[in-house]
Amino acid sequence: xxxxxxxxxxxxxxxxxxxxxxxxxxLPAVDGTPRPADPxxxxxxxxxxxxxxxxxxxxxxxxxxxxxxxxxxxxxxxxDLWVWQGTSxxxxxxxxxxxxxxxxPDGAQIVFVYHGPSFSDLALIGANGGTIRTIxxxxxxxxxxxxxxxxxVIWAFSPTFSPDGREIxxxxxxxxxxxxxxxxxxxxxxxxxxxxxxxxDTLYQDAYAHVGRIAxxxxxxxxxxxxxxxxxxxxxxxxxxxxxxxxxAPLIGAPDQSYDPAISPDGRWLVFATRDGGHTDVxxxxxxxxxxxxxxxxxxxxxPAISPDGxYLAYLAVAPGGAGFDLWVAELFSDATGRLFAGESRRITNxxxxxxTSGLAWGR
Numbered sequence: 001x002x003x004x005x006x007x008x009x010x011x012x013x014x015x016x017x018x019x020x021x022x023x024x025x026x027l028p029a030v031d032g033t034p035r036p037a038d039p040x041x042x043x044x045x046x047x048x049x050x051x052x053x054x055x056x057x058x059x060x061x062x063x064x065x066x067x068x069x070x071x072x073x074x075x076x077x078x079x080d081l082w083v084w085q086g087t088s089x090x091x092x093x094x095x096x097x098x099x100x101x102x103x104x105p106d107g108a109q110i111v112f113v114y115h116g117p118s119f120s121d122l123a124l125i126g127a128n129g130g131t132i133r134t135i136x137x138x139x140x141x142x143x144x145x146x147x148x149x150x151x152x153v154i155w156a157f158s159p160t161f162s163p164d165g166r167e168i169x170x171x172x173x174x175x176x177x178x179x180x181x182x183x184x185x186x187x188x189x190x191x192x193x194x195x196x197x198x199x200x201d202t203l204y205q206d207a208y209a210h211v212g213r214i215a216x217x218x219x220x221x222x223x224x225x226x227x228x229x230x231x232x233x234x235x236x237x238x239x240x241x242x243x244x245x246x247x248x249a250p251l252i253g254a255p256d257q258s259y260d261p262a263i264s265p266d267g268r269w270l271v272f273a274t275r276d277g278g279h280t281d282v283x284x285x286x287x288x289x290x291x292x293x294x295x296x297x298x299x300x301x302x303x304p305a306i307s308p309d310g311x312y313l314a315y316l317a318v319a320p321g322g323a324g325f326d327l328w329v330a331e332l333f334s335d336a337t338g339r340l341f342a343g344e345s346r347r348i349t350n351x352x353x354x355x356x357t358s359g360l361a362w363g364r
Contacts, residue, residue, distance in 0.1 A: 059091040064348040069329060071308045072127070074101040074110055075316075076358040081112060081125070084327065089349065092129045099355065102160045103127075103363025110361070111135075111159045111168055111194075117144065119153035122170060124194070127363075135168075135196045151177055157187065158225075160214045167191050169223055171211040174202055186230055187211045189223065189241060189248075204241055204248045212236070213260050213359065217287075218267040224251060226259040226272075238272060253285050253292060260359060263287075264306045269340055271295065271313065273302035282315050284340040295330070295342040303359040306332070313342050316356045324353030327360070 068086040075082050079096030082089050092110075099120075101112040107127060114123035114134055121134040136156055142149035159170040170192075173185040188205035192198050203223070204211065212226035223241040235256035241248045257275040264271070270285045279299040285292050295304075295313060303316040313332050316325040331343040 059094060061088055061090045062349065062352065063088045064327070064350070069307070069312065069314075069348070071362055071364050072103070072107065073305065073314055073327065074103060074361040074363065075327070076101065076112075076355045077352055079115070079355075081110065082354075083127070084348070089352075092125065093132070098123075099358045100158055101358070102361045104161050105163055105165045107364030110363075111161060113157055113159065118149065120155045120157065122156050122159050122168060133196070135192075135194060135198075136172075137197075138172075147182075150182055155184075155187070158211075158213045160216060161194075162191075162216050163218050163220045165194070167193055169203075169214045169216065169225075171214065171225075172200075174205060189214070189225055203243075203246070204239070215261045215263045215270075217263055218265060224261045224263065224270060226261060228259070238270075251285075253290050255283075255292070258283070260303050262305050262360075265308055265310050269306070271304040271306060273304065273315075282313070282342075286338050286340070289338040291338055293339050293341065295340065296345065298345075301328075303356055305360040305362040307362050308364050314348075314360050314362055316354055316360065317345075319347060319351075323351040325356045326350065326352055327354060 064087060066087060069084070073084040076099055079098055080094050081092040081098045081101055083092055097115045099113040099115065101110045103110055109124050109126050111122060111124055114121045114132065116139050119138045121136045121138050123132050123134045125132050138154045138156055140149045140152040142152050154173045154176050156170055156172045159168050161168055168191065170190055171187040172190045174188050175185055177184045186206060187210040189203045189211045190200050191203055192200040206227060209227040209229045212228060214223055214225045216223055221243055223243065224238060226236055226238055228236040236259050237256050238251040238254040238258050238261055239248055240251045254272065255274055258272050260273040262271050268286065268288055270287050271282055273280050274283050280302050281294060281298060282296040282301045282304045283292055284295050296315065298317045301315045301317040305314045311332060312329050314327060314329045317328050318325055327348040328345045329348055330345040333341045333343065
């Protein structure tokens with residue numbers, strides 16, 4: 001398990017601000033989301049939503065800004081899926097097993113990371129909740145806590161639908177851990193059909209770096225993603241995978257220490273978080289003309305997303321004196337020179353403590 005612990009530490013460090021360290025009984029989390037210890041065999045592949053918990057509680061709703069927002073924004077709080085629509089948010093699942101949601105192009109469903117004991121799968125749920133359907137099988141039936149089980153599981157993270165909705169790009173290992181002691185393979189860029197049991201293709205892998213959050217361009221020609229070096233001696237950066245030529249290269253114009261990429265619906269703008277010393281803010285890169293613009297001045301802004309009509313920027317940040325990350329939005333404007341500007345930000349939620357490592361997904 002040594003490799004898994006190292007992988008967890010590296011990815012959490014690459015994500016900026018994270019929550020409190022989980023208790024000693026919890027397994028380390030690759031994406032910053034604590035998971036329970038491994039007391040039993042993995043759950044069944046198909047589960048109902050909300051997932052039963054020891055002390056059932058009603059799903060929560062909250063209200064925010066008076067002015068409604070277009071579309072719907074998905075995020076997670078304490079491992080549960082939430083959807084913000086109009087002027088209010090609604091909890092979609094319970095059980096604390098969900099992370100990193102992303103909308104299907106038609107807005108009918110959400111793909112997300114489902115955490116099981118010592119593994120994670122890709123899963124689908126309807127936009128209004130309902131049955132959870134996993135589409136990968138990364139768990140194991142071998143005895144919990146055994147060496148054999150540790151060598152039989154892998155992880156899946158950062159799922160994103162392709163523009164045509166037929167496939168999902170994500171980050172995962174190419175195979176279970178190997179060696180003595182066990183070492184995990186770095187997270188590679190993968191794709192697979194939305195059909196359960198479909199074959200998986202490896203698009204890009206680096207023996208010395210982990211693949212992070214993924215974004216498709218609207219025409220489907222490129223996948224832009226972040227990588228974080230395994231040994232952290234080099235900075236994180238954004239990469240571009242050309243799907244027609246099967247070529248990967250650093251994204252021109254994006255500074256080092258960048259992550260959390262998201263693309264505007266028209267494919268013109270790439271927004272992302274960039275660290276500058278101890279500060280993190282949201283920047284925009286014009287993918288057609290070049291040119292970099294800073295959109296926030298908060299020092300802790302990350303996980304940007306653009307509304308389906310291109311008129312708003314959403315991101316996560318901590319308010320002065322706040323208890324954790326909240327949802328913020330700002331109107332977007334562009335000028336004749338090709339620069340993008342953000343208006344004054346307004347806070348949408350109040351101390352909701354949204355999971356920043358899971359990010360935001362803005363759908364129809």
